[in-house]
Amino acid sequence: MTKIRVAIIGTGNIGRDLCARLCLDDDFEVMALVGRRPDSPGLIEFEDKVPNLFSGGIEELLASGILVDGVFDATSAADHKLHWSLLQRNNIWAIDLTPSKIGKPFVPELTGKIEGMAIQQKKLSNYSMVTCGGQSSAPLLYAMASNSEGITEVEVSSSIASLSAGPATRRNIDEYIQSTENLIEIITNCRTVKAILVLNPAEPPIMMRTSVHMKVQKFNLEAMINSTQEVASQVQKYVPGYEIAVQPHSPTPGYVTATAKVVGAGYALPEYAGNLDIINAAGVETARQHYKFHAKVNGVNL
Amino acid sequence: MTLLYDVTLRDGNHALRHNLSSNFVSNYCEIADKSGVWAVEVGHGNGLGASSFLVGKSLESDIELLTSARNKLQRTKLAVHAIPGFATIKRDLIPAIDVGVDIFRIATHVTEASVAEKHIEFLANSEKIVHGVLMMSHMIDMSGLITQVKLMKKYGASAVILMDSAGNFIPRDVKERVAAIKNEIEIEIGFHAHNNLGVAVSNASAAISEGAFLIDGASMGLGAGAGNAQLEAIVANEQKEKNTDRGIQTFLEMSRIVENTFPGNLPRTTSSSIESGLAGVFSGYAPQVRQLAEELGLEVSVIWNEIGRRKLVAGQETMIREIAQDLMNL
Numbered sequence: 083m084t085k086i087r088v089a090i091i092g093t094g095n096i097g098r099d100l101c102a103r104l105c106l107d108d109d110f111e112v113m114a115l116v117g118r119r120p121d122s123p124g125l126i127e128f129e130d131k132v133p134n135l136f137s138g139g140i141e142e143l144l145a146s147g148i149l150v151d152g153v154f155d156a157t158s159a160a161d162h163k164l165h166w167s168l169l170q171r172n173n174i175w176a177i178d179l180t181p182s183k184i185g186k187p188f189v190p191e192l193t194g195k196i197e198g199m200a201i202q203q204k205k206l207s208n209y210s211m212v213t214c215g216g217q218s219s220a221p222l223l224y225a226m227a228s229n230s231e232g233i234t235e236v237e238v239s240s241s242i243a244s245l246s247a248g249p250a251t252r253r254n255i256d257e258y259i260q261s262t263e264n265l266i267e268i269i270t271n272c273r274t275v276k277a278i279l280v281l282n283p284a285e286p287p288i289m290m291r292t293s294v295h296m297k298v299q300k301f302n303l304e305a306m307i308n309s310t311q312e313v314a315s316q317v318q319k320y321v322p323g324y325e326i327a328v329q330p331h332s333p334t335p336g337y338v339t340a341t342a343k344v345v346g347a348g349y350a351l352p353e354y355a356g357n358l359d360i361i362n363a364a365g366v367e368t369a370r371q372h373y374k375f376h377a378k379v380n381g382v383n384l
Numbered sequence: 385m386t387l388l389y390d391v392t393l394r395d396g397n398h399a400l401r402h403n404l405s406s407n408f409v410s411n412y413c414e415i416a417d418k419s420g421v422w423a424v425e426v427g428h429g430n431g432l433g434a435s436s437f438l439v440g441k442s443l444e445s446d447i448e449l450l451t452s453a454r455n456k457l458q459r460t461k462l463a464v465h466a467i468p469g470f471a472t473i474k475r476d477l478i479p480a481i482d483v484g485v486d487i488f489r490i491a492t493h494v495t496e497a498s499v500a501e502k503h504i505e506f507l508a509n510s511e512k513i514v515h516g517v518l519m520m521s522h523m524i525d526m527s528g529l530i531t532q533v534k535l536m537k538k539y540g541a542s543a544v545i546l547m548d549s550a551g552n553f554i555p556r557d558v559k560e561r562v563a564a565i566k567n568e569i570e571i572e573i574g575f576h577a578h579n580n581l582g583v584a585v586s587n588a589s590a591a592i593s594e595g596a597f598l599i600d601g602a603s604m605g606l607g608a609g610a611g612n613a614q615l616e617a618i619v620a621n622e623q624k625e626k627n628t629d630r631g632i633q634t635f636l637e638m639s640r641i642v643e644n645t646f647p648g649n650l651p652r653t654t655s656s657s658i659e660s661g662l663a664g665v666f667s668g669y670a671p672q673v674r675q676l677a678e679e680l681g682l683e684v685s686v687i688w689n690e691i692g693r694r695k696l697v698a699g700q701e702t703m704i705r706e707i708a709q710d711l712m713n714l
């Protein structure tokens with residue numbers, strides 16, 4: 083059986099958690115972890131687990147001659163632009179965990195369920211994991227929208243633990259909102275959309291919650307509740323801590339709302355970092371689907 | 385003299401469930417422009433871009449409200465409140481600049497100043513007056529508060545406003561905080577009170593006596609929960625204490641137009657607002673708590689205490705239902 087050979091760029095919270103989870107996943111072989119500083123705690127942490135640790139950035143990885151199928155980029159939007167141009171020249175696909183918006187927004191459990199959400203035919207592809215609010219609201223958005231007619235307005239509001247929002251998330255809060263809103267449009271086909279992010283510093287830290295609010299002319303609430311459960315149970319296959327905290331309900335006519343809660347799986351991050359957990363889990367799942375699709379096309383058994 | 389900053393048309397919009405009309409904005413601003421208040425803040429209760437299912441929909445858009453105010457304000461500056469996470473630079477701040485807003489207040493929860501970095505920098509670079517606002521300022525210790533004020537100053541805020549969003553402070557708390565900041569940092573400090581414990585005006589006076597350069601007030605106290613410090617009462621108190629003359633008649637005229645237009649929305653310090661003030665919970669949650677208590681047959685105080693225990697910050701309206709459901713299942 084061929085393993086998926088990958089490298090991880092970035093040794094912050096996201097990169098470390100990705101590395102820990104990929105090291106434990108039998109489908110993957112982590113060939114390298116790439117940082118920018120030799121004394122980066124993220125690199126030192128994986129000394130015994132990852133064969134190649136590079137502190138000279140993506141350039142050092144590409145110069146090393148180590149072969150990888152794909153790369154997970156957990157750096158920043160600006161860095162990812164540069165990385166992607168280098169990766170393309172080296173024929174390496176990318177899972178983008180930054181809000182660069184270069185890649186196609188992708189939510190793994192919605193593959194084939196909505197138009198345009200599919201594994202890309204080109205092997206040299208770039209997938210954007212959007213945002214934590216996007217990944218956690220997507221199942222609700224899909225379940226609610228597919229049992230509705232005439233959606234006129236959609237809103238997604240998320241609250242996350244302050245401790246789980248690193249410096250990049252904080253600086254890029256506007257980009258977070260724009261990327262999330264773009265995904266809401268893709269899933270619901272509605273053009274009047276809004277995303278909101280609230281950071282909560284409570285101790286002990288709160289678990290991530292994402293609520294979807296929808297203004298809709300006609301809907302089937304019972305079908306909505308059933309399909310929410312169904313799609314949530316699919317997400318649970320790769321995000322075990324995903325659950326529906328408040329079922330779809332309609333407190334006023336023409337308005338439906340529901341809330342999901344994400345408890346992190348706790349690879350390299352605490353349980354409260356469900357926002358980071360869901361985006362990483364989605365990234366790993368996307369890489370798996372992409373690799374399998376192209377292995378099949380090429381007649382390789384995985 | 386301390387600058388007066390009128391939040392009637394912004395915080396007051398909480399009390400109106402965000403149903404403020406450009407017609408009223410226009411009528412109010414016409415009087416306010418003669419009053420000598422430094423600025424009038426206009427918009428949704430949670431600021432620019434906040435009209436939403438989560439915190440309530442505005443009757444009219446930010447731009448409609450701001451345009452009506454702009455047309456009536458000659459002497460008085462036009463101001464907005466904006467919370468990163470709701471408002472973005474591109475969608476909200478730039479259009480507000482274009483419509484002629486003079487003062488931007490970028491607000492975060494008291495521990496989260498760093499989410500405002502880009503917004504404050506952008507406005508400072510655009511040569512707008514930009515102030516930082518720390519909301520729920522009772523939810524942090526003194527050294528933490530000083531760190532957050534320093535951050536906002538570093539990003540480019542020319543002043544920082546402390547908001548007692550939960551109405552949890554008594555005058556002693558306000559004095560301690562304003563004095564401690566002024567002692568450590570060279571920056572102008574403003575204060576924004578809520579009347580949950582019945583001391584909003586006293587808190588405003590306390591801030592003034594410690595050297596606050598700006599005080600928030602609202603005509604008739606129109607604001608979230610138990611309301612804000614009553615602007616006309618601040619002026620009256622100051623007049624007695626310091627022999628100042630701001631010309632109280634215009635302030636009373638502003639008070640009357642609010643009183644006569646919204647007789648059913650005037651804030652009061654009710655038992656529920658005292659409970660939320662003591663629990664240190666965001667005043668703006670009052671309508672949701674009341675509605676859920678009624679719907680689920682729960683005591684208002686039980687919900688307030690649980691919200692306080694879980695340390696909710698502003699903008700977590702959907703968690704109130706979850707909390708209420710958990711309380712039902714106990």
